[in-house]
Amino acid sequence: MIDAIVTPExxxxxxRDILRVRMVEERLRDLYPEAEMRCPTHFSIxxxxxxxxxxxxxxxxxxxxxxxxxxxxxxxxxxxxxxxxAELYGKRTGCASGKGGSMHLIDQAVGFVGAVPIVGSTIAIxxxxxxxxxxxxxxxxxxxxxxxxxxxxxxFHESMNFAVLHKLPVVMICENNLYSVLSPLSVRQPGGRPxxxxxxxxxxxxxxxxxxxxxxxxxxxxxxxxHARAGxxxxxxxxxxxxxxxxxxxxxxxxxxxxxAGELEAWKARDPVSQYAERLKSRExxxxxxxxxxxxxxxxxxxxxxxxxKASPFPSRDELATHLFAP
Amino acid sequence: MTHSTGSSSEGVRSLxxxxxxxxxQDLSMAGxxxxxxxxxxxxxxxxxxxxxxxLFEKYGNRRVIxxxxxxxxxxxxxxxxxxxxxxxxxxxxxxxxxxxxxxxIVNQAAKWHYMFGGRTSVPLVxxxxxxxxxGQGPQHSQSLQSWFAHVPGLKVVMPATPYxxxxxxxxxxxxxxxxxSIEHRWLYNTHGAVPEGVYRVPIGPNVRIRSGRDVTVxxxxxxxxxxxxxxxxxxxxxxxxxxxxxRTLSPFDDKTxxxxxxxxxxxxxxxxxxxxxxxxxxxxxxxxxxxLGALKKPPIRVTLPDLPTPTTRALANYYYPSHYDIAAxxxxxxxxxxxxxxxxxxxxxxxxxxxxxxxxx
Numbered sequence: 001m002i003d004a005i006v007t008p009e010x011x012x013x014x015x016r017d018i019l020r021v022r023m024v025e026e027r028l029r030d031l032y033p034e035a036e037m038r039c040p041t042h043f044s045i046x047x048x049x050x051x052x053x054x055x056x057x058x059x060x061x062x063x064x065x066x067x068x069x070x071x072x073x074x075x076x077x078x079x080x081x082x083x084x085x086a087e088l089y090g091k092r093t094g095c096a097s098g099k100g101g102s103m104h105l106i107d108q109a110v111g112f113v114g115a116v117p118i119v120g121s122t123i124a125i126x127x128x129x130x131x132x133x134x135x136x137x138x139x140x141x142x143x144x145x146x147x148x149x150x151x152x153x154x155x156f157h158e159s160m161n162f163a164v165l166h167k168l169p170v171v172m173i174c175e176n177n178l179y180s181v182l183s184p185l186s187v188r189q190p191g192g193r194p195x196x197x198x199x200x201x202x203x204x205x206x207x208x209x210x211x212x213x214x215x216x217x218x219x220x221x222x223x224x225x226x227h228a229r230a231g232x233x234x235x236x237x238x239x240x241x242x243x244x245x246x247x248x249x250x251x252x253x254x255x256x257x258x259x260x261a262g263e264l265e266a267w268k269a270r271d272p273v274s275q276y277a278e279r280l281k282s283r284e285x286x287x288x289x290x291x292x293x294x295x296x297x298x299x300x301x302x303x304x305x306x307x308x309x310k311a312s313p314f315p316s317r318d319e320l321a322t323h324l325f326a327p
Numbered sequence: 328m329t330h331s332t333g334s335s336s337e338g339v340r341s342l343x344x345x346x347x348x349x350x351x352q353d354l355s356m357a358g359x360x361x362x363x364x365x366x367x368x369x370x371x372x373x374x375x376x377x378x379x380x381x382l383f384e385k386y387g388n389r390r391v392i393x394x395x396x397x398x399x400x401x402x403x404x405x406x407x408x409x410x411x412x413x414x415x416x417x418x419x420x421x422x423x424x425x426x427x428x429x430x431x432i433v434n435q436a437a438k439w440h441y442m443f444g445g446r447t448s449v450p451l452v453x454x455x456x457x458x459x460x461x462g463q464g465p466q467h468s469q470s471l472q473s474w475f476a477h478v479p480g481l482k483v484v485m486p487a488t489p490y491x492x493x494x495x496x497x498x499x500x501x502x503x504x505x506x507x508s509i510e511h512r513w514l515y516n517t518h519g520a521v522p523e524g525v526y527r528v529p530i531g532p533n534v535r536i537r538s539g540r541d542v543t544v545x546x547x548x549x550x551x552x553x554x555x556x557x558x559x560x561x562x563x564x565x566x567x568x569x570x571x572x573x574r575t576l577s578p579f580d581d582k583t584x585x586x587x588x589x590x591x592x593x594x595x596x597x598x599x600x601x602x603x604x605x606x607x608x609x610x611x612x613x614x615x616x617x618x619l620g621a622l623k624k625p626p627i628r629v630t631l632p633d634l635p636t637p638t639t640r641a642l643a644n645y646y647y648p649s650h651y652d653i654a655a656x657x658x659x660x661x662x663x664x665x666x667x668x669x670x671x672x673x674x675x676x677x678x679x680x681x682x683x684x685x686x687x688x
Contacts, residue, residue, distance in 0.1 A: 097444025106443045113410060114443055118434050124400040125435065128407020135363065135389050135413065142407075155430075158400030165395065323441045324480060326448035326503035 005215045008285045010056070014214055015276055015286060018052040020298050021072045022273045024081065027302050028071075028088065029250040036310070037088040039101030040117075044072035046212075046244035049272035050175050051076040053217025054143060054237075057225055060111055062141040065126040068103045068117035069175075069243075073145050078110035082305045091312035098315045099323070120146070120153035123172065127159045130168040141228055143171045149180035151195050152188055160202040160234070167233035171224045172199075174238045175211060181247045182258045199236035211239025212272040215279070242267035342521035344514045347489040348378040348454075351496035352416060354525050356386055359414065362500055364391045365405055366418030366454075367398075375418050376456065376515055402428035402453070406436050409451040414500055421467050422455040422509065436505040437480030450503045452496070457511045457548070457599060459647070460678045465635035470598075472547070473605030475507045476577035482506040482530055483577040485599075487551035489519040491574050494528030502530060511549040511599060513680040530575050533583045539567025542657045543587040543594045545610050547573045550597035550629070556650035557657065566661050568653075576606055581613040589618050593660040594626035597653055602630040627656040640678040644671045 006014070025045045031037065044051065047069070055064060055076035066073040074084060080095065087094030088102050096104050103117040113129060116122055126144035133140040150156050151174060163170045174195055178185055189195070199206035205227050207220040217239060224235035244264065246253035254264055280286040342350070356362045369375060370383035370393045383391040394401045398419070405415040419425045425432065432453065440448045458467040476483045482504055486492040492510070499506035536551065537558045546554040551572045558568035569587045573579070588594050594614060598607040607628045614626065629648045637643055651669045658665065671677070 094444070096442060096446070099444050100442045104442045106446050108446055114439060114447055116435065116442075118430055121403060121430055121435055124403025124431065125407040125410070127400070128404035128409075129411045130407075131404055132408040132411040132413045135408070155399045155403060158395070158397035159403070161395055162397060162400055162404060323445035325482075326440050326445070326450075 005219050008283070011280055011283075011285050014052055014056050014218070015280055016294055017056060017076055018048050018214060018273050018276060019291075019294060021048045021052065021075050023295070023298050024075060024302055025071060027306065028085070029245070031306065032250040037102075038090060039088060039103065040068070040248050041088065041102040041250070042069040042248050043243075043245050043250060044069055046267065046272070047175055047177060047241045048072045049214045049217050049276070050173065050211045050239045050241060051145070053214050054173060054221040057218070057221055058111070058141070058143065062143065063111040063113045063126070063129055064143045064145070065113050065122040065129070066115040066145040067119060067122055067147065067150070068115070069147070070105050070115040070145070071102070074105045074107065074112050074115070077107070077112045079105065079107040079112050080109075081301065082308045083107065085305045086309040086312050089309040089312070090314060091309060092315040092319065093308070093312040097319070097323070120150050120155040122146070123150060123159045124155050127163050127168060127170050130163070130170045131166060134166065134168060139169045139231065141169045141171060141225065143173060145173050145175065147180065148174060148176040148178065148185060148195060149188065150174070151198055157202070160199070160204060160236075163234040164202055164204050167231065169228040169231070170234040171228050172234065172236045174236070176238055176240050177243045179243070179247070179258070182256065184258070194238065196236060196238040204234050204236050205232070206236040206238070208238040209240075211241035212267075212270045212275065214272060214276045244268065339520040339522055341518045342489050343516055343518045344489040344492050344510075345377045345516070347493035347521045348496055348510065349380055349382070350521070351493040351500070352379065353382060353385070355497055355500045356382065356390060358525065361412060362390075362414045362416065363408070364416050364418065365394055365401060366420070367394060367396060367424070368420060369393055369418055375420055376512070378515075379418070398424050398427035399431060402431035403435065405451055406431055406439070406449055409436075409449045410439065410447050414450050414452075416452040416454060416500060418454045420456055422457050422469055422471060423466050425453065425455050432475070432481070432505070432507075433478050437478050440504065441480055448503050449505050451505045452499045452508060453505070454508045454510060457509060459511070459513050459549075460680060462638040462640065462643070462678065463636065464638035468636040470509070470511075470548075470600045470631075472509050472576050473600050476579070476606060476609075480505065481577060482575070483509065484530055484575050485509045485511075485548040486528075486574050487514065487548050487572050489517065489521045491528050493521055494526050495530065495574060497525060498527045498530050501527070506530065509548065513549050514552070516681055517552065528574070531578060531580050533571055533573045533575060533580055535569065535583055535587065536572045537568055537570040539569045541567045541591055541593065542569065542660050543584070543591045544568050544570045544597060544653060544657070545573055545584050545594065546570060546597040547576065547606070548599045550599050553648075553650040554597050554653055557653035560650065560654055561657055564658075564663065566657055566663065568657060573610075579609065579613075581610075581617070584610060584613065585617050588614050589621045592621050592623035594622065595629060595653060595656045595660070596626060597629040597648070600630060601633050602628060603633050605630075624660050627660065629653050629656060640676070644675055644677045647677070
């Protein structure tokens, strides 16, 4: 049993945030077979705690970037729900005007500066945002979320080197969910070498922990943020977590057989949402009534956002060629 | 033998191309604190062949930033700085080094403004130098403007004169989009009239650099100089070349080219890149699409062959076309009697542009 890490009010808020991410993702999963969200969609279900535990501690002007599996990061940072869903529906009212889809979300108003699916690319771009803040004399944190495969890229190591060289306020967060599409870690990285050890090799402060325990994420996240905010240079976090559904899309994929028997069940037993609910119930911060009310409110919010997305117009033909160049 | 191209204007001082580049950056940095330089060696004593000379001393290490040999991440870092309101100028002392950063240039910089519905933009300049001579060889001499011009969202400029080098670079720095500026190494020591102070050559319009009625020559970068040399030689033979300098390859404004071809009916395209699947083909395509009937003869392209650059000067001498080839093409198009082909010996020292270029660069 972990001692209270945060105030009851903050814990309540974090639970609401993680429940909301889960409920949005579940709703999108339910709607996806309607074939009106027509873009590759990588669901965050099972991995939500990392996004919420970190983003709940960020100021609005501390920025976040991510990769293809960015819904949880976008929402946890405060990204607009209606715009996100409209974007998946390819509508003009989407956060990228329909031109980006799920893999290219952005919400500048809350410091979600843009996510793209090329693995590793936003690690350098996020490092650049932090670098610019230092050059301007007002250092600001940039948090960069990525998966276990991203640490295999050259651009990751180049960015780490640059970040530690210039002592940048970057917090790099690896959600190690054990798979890159269908390829397990064992064919991609040598055994016995934790991902966080790569940060040691670069001379970067690092922590590693259970990514499904919201309190653990919060605690390690706060250490990393404190380190970077104090001007001590970059920090690296490795969180072990697990994706419940297929790499891309809403379906189960256990039948493909790449996950060892029982692995998915074991991770589902460590569901970050229900784990935290139980913990807060035992601390009497939550009860079933409160959770039920929360669910209704969130469900209504999601209903409204889906209605908005479905009713929104598509971009018109003359928008095809807009935004090629900035004026 | 250095080359003077721009007409010397009364009272306008003459500057070398490399000095014009330096001055564009200096003025831009003085006028806008968000302009920064990044690249391998930007602050070292060699200063990118002199094009960044003195800027580190003047602006310090928060404006002129030497970087690790990490072109991929450094370009991404420049993109991140650009989306945050800085105006980075990246340099690649050899165009080939940008190959390491193609994801950040093509997948990222070119696309962020469009794929995020205009909510972010990338005001990034990437300067690249095309090598030539002294056995630069296949990996230090590529001229890949066609690749970059094929990517929607990138602007591509190739200034041929010191005047354009300064004015286009200032425009590129002020542009709110990613601009690839490709500079040919053999232009660095050329000089021409360059006004003091800030002035802009707009990205887009191309310019008639020699007027003539007989043959249109569309050229870029170093081949523009070769086209001008050919024009001067042919004037004595009664053949007039209309030389159009394509200094912006993308977005390509073909108006000047098409006007010239409609008038002359004869076309030569001289490109610093290889023959196939490139910008020279784009010029021909535009002409075919818009004024096919104006052509009296099929056009002729003067380009590198579809081969990597050999290192030995013996072979490099046969690899690079020059004003001889442009002039020979013009004579053929005009039906003039053939002069004997230039005879090149392997011992000919054609692998340097002028006596000051003694290598190893």
